Amino acid sequence: MSYLPAGLPSPDWDEKSVDAPFWEAARRHRLAVQRCAGCGTYRWGPEWICHACGSFDTRWEEVEGKGRIYSWERCWHPAHPALKEAGPYIVVLVELPHAGSIRLLGNLLGDPLADVSIGQEVRACFEDHQGPGKPFTLVHWQAVGV
Numbered sequence: 066m067s068y069l070p071a072g073l074p075s076p077d078w079d080e081k082s083v084d085a086p087f088w089e090a091a092r093r094h095r096l097a098v099q100r101c102a103g104c105g106t107y108r109w110g111p112e113w114i115c116h117a118c119g120s121f122d123t124r125w126e127e128v129e130g131k132g133r134i135y136s137w138e139r140c141w142h143p144a145h146p147a148l149k150e151a152g153p154y155i156v157v158l159v160e161l162p163h164a165g166s167i168r169l170l171g172n173l174l175g176d177p178l179a180d181v182s183i184g185q186e187v188r189a190c191f192e193d194h195q196g197p198g199k200p201f202t203l204v205h206w207q208a209v210g211v
Contacts, residue, residue, distance in 0.1 A: 068174060068192055068205060073147045075194065076201050084111040086125035091202040094191040096130040098164055099123055107165030130189030131209070132159040135168055137181050153177045157206050159187055174207045186210070 078088050090097035099111050103120030114121055136158040143149045155173040160166050173181065174190055186209040193202050 068172065071147065073145055075198055076203075083113055087111065088201060090125070090127060091191060091204055092193075092200070094202070095127050096189050096204065097125045097127050098161070098167060098169075100126050100165075107161075107167045109167040109169055126164075128161060128164040130204075131163075132161045132169075132187055132189075132206075134158070134173075134181065134183055134185045134187060135160040136183065137173065139177065139181075155179075155181060157181070157187065159206055169204070171203075172205045174205050179208075181208075 076088060078085055086097055086099075098107055098109055100107050100123070101115035101118060101120050102122040102124045103115060104118040106115055106117040107126075108115065108117075113123070115123070134157050138156050139153050140156055141153045143152055148154070154177050156170065157173045158168050158170055160168050173187070187206040188209055190205045190207045191202050192205055194200060
């Protein structure tokens with residue numbers, strides 16, 4: 066079952082793009098983020114250069130798919146025509162304390178009218194899509210203990 070309706074544009078990435086390792090890990094239902102091999106700083110979104118030390122030596126690390134809600138919004142108006150009947154839905158900014166406290170954006174699965182609180186623990190969930198182009202997997206979030 067798909068959380069998102071058909072008709073949304075798919076992520077546009079290829080094996081040469083800076084974020085390719087993120088999408089490849091997601092296809093394996095793993096969460097991977099960038100980390101500087103020079104100074105060890107985690108970063109998101111992906112960049113070719115570390116803004117902490119200036120190094121171009123980047124690696125990708127699988128990290129635990131758990132975090133906490135840093136911020137959130139309940140969306141009532143569709144951001145795309147395919148979402149016309151999908152609202153409301155909740156978008157969360159999730160902080161990963163075990164990965165330098167970087168923050169990732171995603172949908173919160175479950176009841177779109179549920180209470181949401183800052184600091185609430187969440188875990189990554191993966192939604193596979195087969196096309197129409199290249200297969201891809203989206204990373205969503207689900208409240209822990211719900």
